[in-house]
Amino acid sequence: MNYGNTGTLLNSPFPALRAGKSDDRLSGRMIYYACAVCLAAMLTGCMGGGSNAVRYYLIDPTPIAGSGDSPTRNLSIEITDLHIPQYLERFQIVTRDGDNRLHLSENNQWGENLRKNLMRTLSQNLAGRLGTINIGTPLNPSASPPDYRIQVYINRFERDIDGIVKLGARWQVTSGSEQVLGTYSSDLDSGTSIEEGNYGAIVAAMQDLYAQLSAKIADTIVAERN
Numbered sequence: 001m002n003y004g005n006t007g008t009l010l011n012s013p014f015p016a017l018r019a020g021k022s023d024d025r026l027s028g029r030m031i032y033y034a035c036a037v038c039l040a041a042m043l044t045g046c047m048g049g050g051s052n053a054v055r056y057y058l059i060d061p062t063p064i065a066g067s068g069d070s071p072t073r074n075l076s077i078e079i080t081d082l083h084i085p086q087y088l089e090r091f092q093i094v095t096r097d098g099d100n101r102l103h104l105s106e107n108n109q110w111g112e113n114l115r116k117n118l119m120r121t122l123s124q125n126l127a128g129r130l131g132t133i134n135i136g137t138p139l140n141p142s143a144s145p146p147d148y149r150i151q152v153y154i155n156r157f158e159r160d161i162d163g164i165v166k167l168g169a170r171w172q173v174t175s176g177s178e179q180v181l182g183t184y185s186s187d188l189d190s191g192t193s194i195e196e197g198n199y200g201a202i203v204a205a206m207q208d209l210y211a212q213l214s215a216k217i218a219d220t221i222v223a224e225r226n
Helices: 020-046 114-130 199-225
Strands: 055-057 077-083 092-098 101-110 148-159 165-175 180-189
Touching: 055 199, 077 114, 092 148, 092 199, 114 199, 148 199, 165 199, 180 199
Parallel strands: 055 101, 077 148
Antiparallel strands: 092 101, 148 165, 165 180
């Protein structure tokens, strides 16, 4: 019989003894394909195709354009601060989960710091309601001396256990000389229950409620003006 240098039987009539190299090539191909499948799965997850993809949301402005001859078009407003509860100071969207529990969604998050988002949106909503572009914030100060200053305190702003989105807030209006003109409050809700996990509808309801709050704040400024 003919043996190779390693003792492997060559030209053997027994297939099992001739299969060594062929088995090695088959194993190599199997490992290659397994690695390719794993890599494809990882890339799919990273590109957002997996079930755990994170979705990002914003509370966008919904202004109503003021008329060109609006009596408030030359007003200068300064939003001095906007406070939100500490439990909302996070990127995960928060909802109520019953028994005094909160649910933080890892897969549904705010696209930026919520407080900054709300302050910028309030500025744009007030600009539309009052017909003035002179709305200053700590993030974007106005060059004009303010006629009125506003501080806003958000007490709650989330979907409750009953599925209703609720917004509770109070705000204080002061004159340019920092005389307190009035303190106000409002409790708003979506009126209809939103299914748990439907974050698109939850954020849409939040945006609508925030537009209503902005309108109420604008109305108090108009009332003080008159």
